[in-house]
Amino acid sequence: MSREVADRFAANLLRLRKRAEITQEELAFRASLHRTEIGLLERAERVPRIDTLAKLAGALEIEPGAFFDGITWTPGDFRPGQFKPDQDATL
Numbered sequence: 574m575s576r577e578v579a580d581r582f583a584a585n586l587l588r589l590r591k592r593a594e595i596t597q598e599e600l601a602f603r604a605s606l607h608r609t610e611i612g613l614l615e616r617a618e619r620v621p622r623i624d625t626l627a628k629l630a631g632a633l634e635i636e637p638g639a640f641f642d643g644i645t646w647t648p649g650d651f652r653p654g655q656f657k658p659d660q661d662a663t664l
Contacts, residue, residue, distance in 0.1 A: 575620070576617070578620065578644055579617040579618075579619075579620050580617045581642075581643045581644045582614070582617070582620060582621070582640055582641075582644065583614060583615050583616060583617035584643075585639065585640050585641070585642050585643070585644075586611075586614055586615055586629065586640065587615045589633055589635060589639060589640070590611075590615075590633065593633050593634075597611040597612055597615070598611075600629070600632055600633070603631075603632035603633075604625075604628040604629050604631070604632035605628060606625065606628060606629075610625070614629075626640060
C-alpha cells in the first residue's frame with residue numbers, strides 16, 4: 574500500500590507543480606527544500622514528512638489536501654475479543 578501512496582502523491586505533486594507552471598528548482602526554492610528533494614518526491618522515491626507537505630502546499634498556494642487526491646485507506650476489520658494482553662504485564 575505505501576508504494577501506491579508514494580506513486581499517487583508523486584503524480585499529484587507533478588500535476589500541481591505543472592499547473593502552477595513552475596520548475597522543480599523554483600518549487601524547491603519557494604518551499605525552502607533542496608532541488609533534488611522535489612525530483613525524489615515526483616519519482617515516488619520518497620514520501621514527504623508532514624512539514625515538507627506543509628512547505629510544498631504553501632509554495633504552491635494550495636491546501637495540503639490537494640496532494641491526497643486519489644489516495645484512500647480502508648481500515649482493517651475489527652474483531653472484538655482478539656487481543657490477549659500479556660498475563661505478566663503490570664499496570
